[in-house]
Amino acid sequence: MKLLVIGIDGGTKEIIDGMPMPFTQSLFLGAASEHLEEDLISRGWAEALTGEHASTNKGFYLMPCADGSYDFSASYSKSEMVSASSNKPIWDLLNENGVSVGIVNVPTTGPADEVSGFIIAGGGGGVKAGGGVPDGMVYPPSYKKILENNRYVFDVRLPGGEDTVSGFLRKISEAEEVQKNTFVQLAKQEKPEFGFHCFRITTEVQYLARYEIKRCIEAFSDCRAKGLEFEPDNEIQRELVNHYRKLDESIKFIFRELDPESYIIIGDHSTALFEYEGNIDVWLSEKGYLKVLSPVEAFIRKGFRFLKRKALLALGGKNPPKASLIRRPITSFSKNKTLAFGTFYDTGNFAGIFINDSDRFGGPVKGLKATKSIVDNICKEFNSDPVSIEYGLIAKPYREVHENARFQHLMPDIKIHKPDSIYFSSRRWKFITDNPNLKALSESLAGVRYPYSGVKGSDPLFVCSKNLEQLIHEGDPNDLRLAYRIISRFFIQAN
Template sequence: MFYPEKYEKVLERNEYVFDVRLPGGTKTVSEFIKKITAAEECQKNTFIELSLAEKPHFGFHCFRITTEIQYLCRYEINRCMEGLKKAKQEGVDFLPTTTVQESIIRHYQKLDQHIEDIFKALAPKNFLFIGDHSTSSFEYEGNADVWLANNGYLNKEGMYKAFKRRLTKFLSNKFGVNIANTAKTPAKKGLIRRPITRFDADTTKAFGTFYDTGNFAGIFINDEARFGGAINSENEINELVDKICQEFNSDETNIKYQISAEPYKRNFLNTKFCELMPDIKLQKPDNIYFSSRRWEYLIENPYMKPIDEPIEGKKYPFTGAKGSDPLFVYSTELDKFIHSEDPNDLRMTYRLIKRYFSNGAP
């Protein structure tokens, strides 16, 4: 978890905390937030200490754990922001109304102080503030598999096949006996994780993504090459993609919630990670998160309300999810390392850094 080994004594002396995840050994939301605040202060102090000792040409510090608060308490963060705005308009101080809000305000005050401490202690010649995503209110939860099932593209696994699958797995694990049909072995090279929905692999034409990184939603065609499915040729795949997109975009519910489908994977053929991409991307507002954990196409998030203190039973995403807006702020001297033809996304960051150091920067 660290290198070189000589840093071990510094980390131990500072009681360094690498990460905090729910429930973090805590019993209340406020206690959880305070634990994150303390951990990020320890991380900041250690970063400053090691930077002053080593004097690196390039330093990277991440306040990642703050996102845990945003995923859990985004509803309360929104209430705090609204309260702060109203208080400013009225010329008065904002007064938190709950213990959770008090902890949130204290955390962000400390976070501002941490950033100031780093700049005062290290006086960097140049700087970048980078975030690969924003956070968004998690107002609606979706499940693409339900829409696909309702429109004839996905068939849930029947009782017989479910029993056979479980029996095969049991015999394989217990006795090393393989009774599966090996004549058609799915490649499984297009999935990082097993889908939540148990569908009939022989008759299902398409299935949805779930718990996606970066609040991304999409649809996979159940093709033979990647999943051992029934769809064989590229022509079949393209025809099915176009058909699903047309029907999806004509759906009144999708129109109402501003969700649309567009071809995706075929736009990136022969690229490095093409085989991991869904065939269809669902364009949607950030406040709709597709998880596939509930068998309903779209439902309101029942947790979008004032949060209570007990942390037991609270899971991510709770009232916040990853958003689609990245952050890219840089010192003005770095402007000359950005070219007009650079893409307007975070790839620009990598190009800027490469050019900066290729230019002989200290």
């Protein structure tokens, strides 16, 4: 294999350096690395697959429908990515230049395209966690039988049919083991020049158990300093250590069996410790930019929306998209008296503010001049707030710096620059509050939901073999679009 890309969803250098992963650590010692910065509104894997930011490939974690409602979409698909992007997806670009590909479990690759080589689409995108092998997710289709024989699992999501954290961790390790074996089996059969295998489910471990992982890293460090062997405190820590040992062994197995000439190891984001939870709507309400509805008003609005939906269905209208794909602001606010509202619970880690404009939401703010005035005023007030200063929060215009971008209208008007450890969700009515889940995990999974003790971080893992360093050019973007550029330059310049 000429070039191998290993993806680790949520890949975090601190974790790989701190846990027992000697083979991967040895790779890092002889490699080049880049410190990337993701804004966490744009999906990292979509950036790596297209070389484009969400402003041009529509790969937002959460975006307004911008149809006069306050509906937001949490869905994103390969078809949207391909149709929105001006660049070809990496598999098409390489195939058109005579390069065969072997891609397994990378998000936003399904349904699998017809390629020179093979693709097993990544989990997500409608694939049921723990289910069988759906049609259309494997190319060539004949390889579906191999996956079935291997008992291939596309995805595992909490609770994964398990009652305990330890059982959940074991299930993830078992699924990733089968995925890795299947990738190597097909790669040895097809012999693609480019390979891309993603350990996607590891990110589920880190969202759930980031606090326990931190405790393990600290204990390993302390034991090394004292010349002692690390002994886990509990069964959860024991399974965490086993997970990272198996991940390291899997990476070693792939390298040993496929012997790549060059390699890249990347994450789509890192995983940070979730220390505080924030709610921008609280600040906006206190400053008069957002008018919260009374409980009675909120009840009336909910009832009106229910009756409206029933009436539309009675008149032959279609059912709305699945509730899991459409989200609405958690805060019930007055549409006519609210000038701005904050981003709310989503699968990224982006804190921002939307101006309640007439074009996107049917709100009271009309025109660019009025929008800019409110943006400037909010940024000035927010940045002088003692609480913002205490927690390192800085508000800056965001939407306007992407002027003329195709999907600029889907962006928040303001970005709150912040530590990754503060996750803004609108779930709790306090500007900044401690995360109650930042503590040792108990074995029971009853009532446990994401995010728990880990959230997306902005500094994804990016390591590559030394010979690829020359393919990084001055002016290249400092995010995962860089991966697309290195891969394309490696093959197309070589040819």
